[in-house]
Structures are given as C-alpha cells and as structure tokens.
Amino acid sequence: MADQANNSLRKTPLHSLHEEAGGKLVPFAGYEMPVQFEGVKPEHLWTREHAGLFDVSHMGPCFLFLKEGLGEPGAHEKISALIERLVPSAISTLKPGQGRLTVLLNDEGGILDDLIITRMPDENLQGMLYIVVNGAVKQEDWALIRETLGDEAQLQTADDRILVALQGPEAEAVLTPHFPEAADLSFMRCAHVVKDGERYMVSRCGYTGEDGFELLLPNSETGLGYVRKLLADDRVKPIGLGARDSLRLEAGLCLYGHDMDASRTPVEADLQWVIQKSRRARMDFPGAAKILDQMTNGPAQKRVGIRPLERAPAREGTGIHADGLKVGVVTSGGFGPSVDAPIAMGYVRADLAEPGTKIDLMVRGKARAGEVAALPFVKSNYKR
Amino acid sequence: MTQFTQQTTFYTEDHEWVTVHGDLATVGITKFAAEQLGDVVFVETPEVGKTFSKGDEMAVVESVKAASDVYAPLSGEVIDANGALADAPEKVNEHPESEGWFCVIKFSDGAETRNLMDKEAYFEFCKGQ
Numbered sequence: 271m272a273d274q275a276n277n278s279l280r281k282t283p284l285h286s287l288h289e290e291a292g293g294k295l296v297p298f299a300g301y302e303m304p305v306q307f308e309g310v311k312p313e314h315l316w317t318r319e320h321a322g323l324f325d326v327s328h329m330g331p332c333f334l335f336l337k338e339g340l341g342e343p344g345a346h347e348k349i350s351a352l353i354e355r356l357v358p359s360a361i362s363t364l365k366p367g368q369g370r371l372t373v374l375l376n377d378e379g380g381i382l383d384d385l386i387i388t389r390m391p392d393e394n395l396q397g398m399l400y401i402v403v404n405g406a407v408k409q410e411d412w413a414l415i416r417e418t419l420g421d422e423a424q425l426q427t428a429d430d431r432i433l434v435a436l437q438g439p440e441a442e443a444v445l446t447p448h449f450p451e452a453a454d455l456s457f458m459r460c461a462h463v464v465k466d467g468e469r470y471m472v473s474r475c476g477y478t479g480e481d482g483f484e485l486l487l488p489n490s491e492t493g494l495g496y497v498r499k500l501l502a503d504d505r506v507k508p509i510g511l512g513a514r515d516s517l518r519l520e521a522g523l524c525l526y527g528h529d530m531d532a533s534r535t536p537v538e539a540d541l542q543w544v545i546q547k548s549r550r551a552r553m554d555f556p557g558a559a560k561i562l563d564q565m566t567n568g569p570a571q572k573r574v575g576i577r578p579l580e581r582a583p584a585r586e587g588t589g590i591h592a593d594g595l596k597v598g599v600v601t602s603g604g605f606g607p608s609v610d611a612p613i614a615m616g617y618v619r620a621d622l623a624e625p626g627t628k629i630d631l632m633v634r635g636k637a638r639a640g641e642v643a644a645l646p647f648v649k650s651n652y653k654r
Numbered sequence: 655m656t657q658f659t660q661q662t663t664f665y666t667e668d669h670e671w672v673t674v675h676g677d678l679a680t681v682g683i684t685k686f687a688a689e690q691l692g693d694v695v696f697v698e699t700p701e702v703g704k705t706f707s708k709g710d711e712m713a714v715v716e717s718v719k720a721a722s723d724v725y726a727p728l729s730g731e732v733i734d735a736n737g738a739l740a741d742a743p744e745k746v747n748e749h750p751e752s753e754g755w756f757c758v759i760k761f762s763d764g765a766e767t768r769n770l771m772d773k774e775a776y777f778e779f780c781k782g783q
Binding site: 305306309310311314512516581582583585604605607612634 | 692693695696698714716717718719720721740743
C-alpha cells in the first residue's frame with residue numbers, strides 16, 4: 271500500500287539531495303517532500319539567524335507571454351490587460367523586473383490562489399510575465415489562466431525545473447558569489463540571468479519574513495550544481511516544510527487552503543492592499559462589486575493574529591468564542607520558535623478584530639484564554 | 655487483582671512506557687517517541703480522579719510540529735499528574751522516561767499488562783518503525 275501511494279507522488283529534481291541530507295519525506299501537494307531534516311525548531315531558528323535553503327520545486331512557476339509582438343512597444347500593457355481579468359492588482363504599472371503579490375479571484379470575489387506576478391526585466395521580453403502559483407492548485411490555476419486569456423497569450427509551465435528559496439539574513443552574502451546580480455535587487459525585484467545558454471530567474475522574495483531569494487534554475491547538472499554549492503556553504507542548511515510553515519506563520523503570511531480560500535475575499539483575508547487604487551477605480555476585476563462593498567462597509571469577518579495566553583497551542587480548526595458564542599475559527603496555529611510562544615491566525619467577527627480583544631480558544635473542547643494580536647509576530651526583515 | 659511487588663516497566667505500540675509497582679502505574683512517552691516528536695511545547699495531562707479504559711485518549715502532547723494523543727496503557731483511575739510539565743514541557747525531551755512522566759494510574763486489571771511489551775520487545779518494535 272505504502273509503495274503504491276509513494277509511486278503516485280512526483281519527485282522534485284532535488285529528491286536525492288533530500289535523501290542524502292537525511293530529510294524525512296512526506297506526501298505534500300502531490301510530491302514527496304522533506305518535512306524536516308534535523309528538526310523544525312532548530313531549522314526555524316537557523317533560518318532566522320543564518321540562511322535556510324528550501325526546495326519549493328513543487329510550486330507552479332510559469333511564463334505567460336504574448337504569442338505576437340513580444341518586445342514591441344505596448345507589449346507589457348497588452349499582457350497586463352489580459353492577466354488583469356483574473357487578478358485585482360495593477361500589473362500594468364509594474365516596472366521591468368518588478369514583482370507583485372496578488373490573488374486569483376472567482377466571480378464572487380473569493381480567493382482561488384495567491385501568486386506572484388513579475389514583469390520580465392529584459393527589454394526584448396516585454397509582454398512576458400513570470401508567475402509563481404501554489405503547488406497544490408497549479409493545474410487548476412493554469413487551466414483557468416489559459417481559458418480566460420484566450421488565444422492571444424501562451425502559458426509555458428516551468429515546474430519541471432528547480433525552484434529553491436534561500437532565506438535568512440546571510441542569504442545575500444551566500445548567493446552573490448554565484449549570482450552577483452542578487453546584490454542589486456531590492457524586495458520583490460527580479461533578475462533574469464543567462465549563463466552558457468541556460469536561464470535563471472533570481473527574485474528577491476520568499477515566505478519567511480526574512481530577506482532572501484527565490485531561484486528558478488534549469489533542471490540540469492549545472493542547475494543542480496548551484497544547489498550543491500549553496501548547501502556546501504557553512505551558513506546554509508536545508509530546511510523542511512515544517513519550519514517553512516512556522517516561519518511564515520510568525521511572519522503573518524497566509525497559507526492558501528488554510529488562511530485563505532475560495533470562501534474568503536481579499537478584504538476578509540486582510541489583503542485589500544493587493545488591490546491598487548487604479549483597479550479600485552476601474553472596478554473591473556472578478557467580484558469587484560462585493561469586494562468594494564466590503565472595503566467601504568467592512569466585512570463580517572476578518573483575518574487576525576491570535577495569541578493563546580496559556581501554553582497550549584491552538585491548531586487549525588480550533589473554535590474561537592467570545593461570551594460563550596462562536597465568533598470565529600483558527601486557520602493556522604502552532605508554536606512560534608522565535609517568539610517562544612504559541613501563535614495562530616484565524617477569522618473573527620469584524621467587531622472583535624482589534625488587537626488586545628480577549629477571546630476564548632476552544633482547545634479540545636476546553637476554553638483557554640487568548641487575545642487578538644497584531645501581525646506579524648516577528649518583524650519582517652525585507653531589503654527595501 | 656494482579657499485584658506487582660517489584661517495579662517493572664512495560665511499553666506499548668503507541669510508544670508509552672508504563673512502570674508498575676503494586677497496583678499503581680506511572681505513565682509517560684518513550685525516548686523514541688520524544689525524539690520523533692521533536693521539541694515538546696505543551697502537555698495536557700489528565701485530571702486526577704478521571705477513569706480511563708485501556709486505549710482511551712488520556713493525554714495530549716504537543717510539539718512544534720503537531721498535537722499527538724497519548725492513550726491509556728491500562729484501565730484505571732488517575733491518582734496523580736505531573737504538574738511540573740505545565741511550566742516545563744521540555745522535560746519530556748530531556749528526561750522522557752523519568753522526570754517527564756505524565757501521570758500515575760491506579761489500575762484495575764493487571765492482566766492487561768500481558769499485551770504490553772518488555773524492553774527488548776519494544777526495542778525490536780522500534781526498529782521496524
């Protein structure tokens with residue numbers, strides 16, 4: 271049984287490296303992925319102090335480009351107008367090499383996924399976007415994009431390549447000897463590097479709250495060689511999905527399928543900042559009427575940070591009560607190694623969303639004291 | 655009722671250890687389990703006075719990773735719980751089979767120990783895990 275189940279799982283190009291490093295492999299988003307190497311807590315703390323290397327090849331990198339007119343004047347505006355049918359962010363105003371976090375929306379304004387859309391830095395690649403979607407829903411996302419955008423644009427998947435995140439205060443120092451371009455990038459900026467005919471994307475972003483980079487590398491000996499070089503650096507350790515989850519929770523970042531999903535709008539998820547003014551004025555994105563109404567009048571529920579005041583962690587699914595009534599639910603919860611305390615995120619009735627509001631967390635049926643807390647739990651360390 | 659005049663330690667397939675003496679049993683999780691869990695951040699010990707049947711969910715141990723149930727290795731009544739774990743859950747990692755004990759049960763059927771493993775059998779069992 272176990273063998274059968276494992277055979278249906280995909281392996282990333284770094285699978286054998288994970289095994290060599292002693293990673294504990296588990297099924298995740300259709301792949302066999304390392305949940306931890308030496309342990310969640312030491313890996314988490316290492317990333318906050320040094321640099322952690324995460325295999326995120328299970329995610330959905332892709333390129334979206336105009337079939338005709340690539341590099342011609344107005345090409346970026348054309349491709350932006352197409353993708354803006356699905357997302358509420360202003361893509362047209364991105365500068366070359368600039369990326370933006372946004373969300374794919376359904377017609378009710380519900381979040382189908384979160385994604386980063388980057389305008390290619392190269393002059394001759396204007397009209398091309400570099401997009402990374404979540405692994406668990408990549409096929410659905412790509413189908414939706416293809417269906418909505420019609421014949422003018424083509425989507426080329428790149429999830430057969432190596433995608434790694436190097437995160438932590440020492441990430442820049444570790445990476446620049448191999449990719450000098452990295453030093454010049456500020457947060458959410460991307461370089462497109464061509465070396466010996468192979469293509470690399472180096473983006474200054476990540477999902478830990480720390481400074482760091484995401485690298486899309488060719489699935490070749492050279493690409494793999496860079497991963498080995500990074501791992502050979504004393505400042506770098508391989509980090510599993512367990513610490514990735516605790517790091518992003520401390521950073522107050524949403525995990526798709528947990529802290530946001532098709533039943534939540536960006537306003538409820540406290541992500542209204544992904545909707546730039548120009549798009550609000552145009553009201554031309556899916557679910558715009560509902561989303562703008564919530565922006566004006568407030569949503570019924572809102573995503574907040576939560577601090578259990580006792581030591582018991584409040585895990586996903588824990589009911590949130592106030593005055594004996596259910597007022598919300600925890601959508602991510604655990605222990606934050608850097609804050610050395612249990613932390614959580616969840617949705618509460620909007621009138622209870624103010625930090626400091628006392629709530630009860632129904633951990634295994636028992637009410638335990640908690641309070642609404644400001645996000646993030648750990649101050650972000652991005653290079654602006 | 656079976657009485658254990660000497661202190662004997664048994665192990666369960668769920669990685670609890672049970673040290674019996676007379677009609678009392680001290681329960682905790684094994685070193686193997688503590689290592690698998692990683693850093694323990696919270697332990698919910700059972701309330702004194704509660705009774706459990708063998709196999710009931712009796713306590714919860716939470717690591718950085720996840721919450722795991724601890725099952726009653728024997729039927730009986732809880733007569734003591736390790737209050738020190740409330741403030742120092744890390745004792746479960748540091749000394750899982752001594753200071754990191756969870757509770758003491760006054761057990762009702764000593765024959766239930768027959769299904770438990772001795773140290774050697776448990777050691778073999780862990781190899782297959």
